[in-house]
Amino acid sequence: MSSGNNVHEPKPSSDDTPETPYEEVYAPSSGNAYEALNEGEDPRWAYGTGFADPLAGVDTRVPEGVDRTDLAAYCLMLGDDALIMSHRLQEWCTRAPELEEEVALANIALDLLGQARLLLARAGAAEGAGRDEDALAFLREAGEFRNVRLVEAENGDFGHAMARLLVFTTWRLALLDRLAGSRDPVLAAVAVKGVKEVAYHRDYAAGWVVRLGDGTPYSRERVAEGLESVWPLVAELFRPHVVELRLAEAGVGVDPAALREEFDAVLDHVLSAATLTRPGDTVTPEGGQGGRAGTHTDVMTGLLAEMQSVARAHPEATW
Amino acid sequence: MVTGRQRYGHEVGRMVSAREVAEAVADPELPMMTLDDLGILRDVEETSGGGVVVTITPTYSGCPAMAAIRADLSSALHAAGYAEVDVRTLLSPAWTTEWISEKGRRKLAEAGIAPPGTAPVRRSGPVPVALGPSRKRLRCPRCGSGDTEELSRFGATACKALWRCRTCREPFEHLKEL
Numbered sequence: 502m503s504s505g506n507n508v509h510e511p512k513p514s515s516d517d518t519p520e521t522p523y524e525e526v527y528a529p530s531s532g533n534a535y536e537a538l539n540e541g542e543d544p545r546w547a548y549g550t551g552f553a554d555p556l557a558g559v560d561t562r563v564p565e566g567v568d569r570t571d572l573a574a575y576c577l578m579l580g581d582d583a584l585i586m587s588h589r590l591q592e593w594c595t596r597a598p599e600l601e602e603e604v605a606l607a608n609i610a611l612d613l614l615g616q617a618r619l620l621l622a623r624a625g626a627a628e629g630a631g632r633d634e635d636a637l638a639f640l641r642e643a644g645e646f647r648n649v650r651l652v653e654a655e656n657g658d659f660g661h662a663m664a665r666l667l668v669f670t671t672w673r674l675a676l677l678d679r680l681a682g683s684r685d686p687v688l689a690a691v692a693v694k695g696v697k698e699v700a701y702h703r704d705y706a707a708g709w710v711v712r713l714g715d716g717t718p719y720s721r722e723r724v725a726e727g728l729e730s731v732w733p734l735v736a737e738l739f740r741p742h743v744v745e746l747r748l749a750e751a752g753v754g755v756d757p758a759a760l761r762e763e764f765d766a767v768l769d770h771v772l773s774a775a776t777l778t779r780p781g782d783t784v785t786p787e788g789g790q791g792g793r794a795g796t797h798t799d800v801m802t803g804l805l806a807e808m809q810s811v812a813r814a815h816p817e818a819t820w
Numbered sequence: 821m822v823t824g825r826q827r828y829g830h831e832v833g834r835m836v837s838a839r840e841v842a843e844a845v846a847d848p849e850l851p852m853m854t855l856d857d858l859g860i861l862r863d864v865e866e867t868s869g870g871g872v873v874v875t876i877t878p879t880y881s882g883c884p885a886m887a888a889i890r891a892d893l894s895s896a897l898h899a900a901g902y903a904e905v906d907v908r909t910l911l912s913p914a915w916t917t918e919w920i921s922e923k924g925r926r927k928l929a930e931a932g933i934a935p936p937g938t939a940p941v942r943r944s945g946p947v948p949v950a951l952g953p954s955r956k957r958l959r960c961p962r963c964g965s966g967d968t969e970e971l972s973r974f975g976a977t978a979c980k981a982l983w984r985c986r987t988c989r990e991p992f993e994h995l996k997e998l
Contacts, residue, residue, distance in 0.1 A: 557890070558906065611978055612880060615882020615883065618882070690912040701996075
């Protein structure tokens with residue numbers, strides 16, 4: 502490769518990078534082993550692409566009359582829901598009952614991770630303190646996460662996974678569908694795309710809840726137990742945080758209390774096909790305002806320890 | 821200094837526009853498809869300073885190919901002599917499989933991937949739940965039989981599902997309508 506062609510290639514961090522025998526053997530023209538990797542036929546999988554920002558080139562100005570601290574907090578809420586749910590779904594890799602279900606769970610996790618990246622990047626841009634999606638995902642403590650507690654609960658069996666996924670996707674779909682009309686163009690765009698993705702996820706979870714519920718006595722027992730176990734975390738989904746209320750008022754966010762009716766209707770429809778009944782609401786053990794205010798269950802610490810371990814061990818690494 | 825752009829022009833006997841270069845970049849997951857076939861290229865604008873601003877629209881929120889596509893666009897345009905390449909993201913309007921060209925659909929079928937049908941139209945009111953097996957009927961891209969069934973709603977990439985032909989017994993992939 503000659504001059505003029507490689508201006509886009511990552512440069513060594515400094516000009517006085519010491520030379521090593523490897524450079525002379527494998528990369529005589531570029532003088533740096535890292536650059537040599539990029540000169541191969543297919544540089545993509547060697548060390549990443551250098552394109553880290555999922556909102557590259559997107560106008561991330563904050564709409565008129567919106568408090569940027571509120572907007573950042575709100576994007577964290579929706580982004581953290583997706584990120585932590587994605588992490589729990591990723592934990593199914595190599596553990597799912599069948600290959601098809603493993604692929605399905607991983608695909609759903611990937612879509613949610615994509616939503617999380619956009620929302621965390623949006624949060625970072627609104628915050629304006631120089632934190633990117635990685636800093637927000639990997640360098641915050643449990644008390645700074647704003648996800649609902651439903652998504653952090655530890656995985657159980659497949660019946661539990663489908664029960665939680667049905668609850669989560671039904672709630673999130675109702676939320677994103679309303680968010681598609683947000684005054685914030687970035688949130689609106691993320692929501693429009695997310696509606697299609699999460700609708701597909703919900704169909705998958707609903708299909709399994711019906712199969713398990715209307716299946717054998719054992720499969721029915723498993724999914725019914727899963728539903729009972731996630732139900733104490735349901736009330737929190739519809740309890741608005743003050744930031745959600747302020748942004749709903751400003752035409753940017755959604756008041757989660759408004760989602761309950763649609764949620765109940767969808768759940769009743771699916772559960773009746775599954776010959777199951779909706780558990781009665783129980784009072785969530787309260788601690789502050791729940792996940793939205795940063796109050797999490799004990800399992801959140803362990804989840805983050807694993808999710809953040811690589812980034813914290815190599816704080817200066819680029820991907 | 822001879823720039824890459826001039827070299828490229830000499831090699832092919834004419835100047836190649838940035839749009840042509842960008843359109844010809846292949847999708848890393850579906851290498852038979854160009855970005856033009858896929859319909860994700862929204863705008864290619866050459867700047868006065870010899871640079872290019874390319875605008876693309878993501879397919880799925882989490883599609884890992886997007887970063888590779890940005891890198892490939894940048895790399896192809898640099899190789900064609902454009903000094904500054906800026907690849908921007910446009911989130912709205914959201915990409916839909918309706919934007920895949922006729923040529924792209926043909927290429928998919930030739931590669932054994934059943935192309936997407938018409939994307940579902942959103943009606944007013946809450947999104948309905950689809951219970952039960954898919955009512956979609958696909959034609960087998962290998963033998964043309966209409967006797968096919970869905971094996972898995974999810975496949976090897978975010979955009980595909982797995983199907984099987986009951987006539988020739990071969991499994992095949994299907995690019996999902998979005």
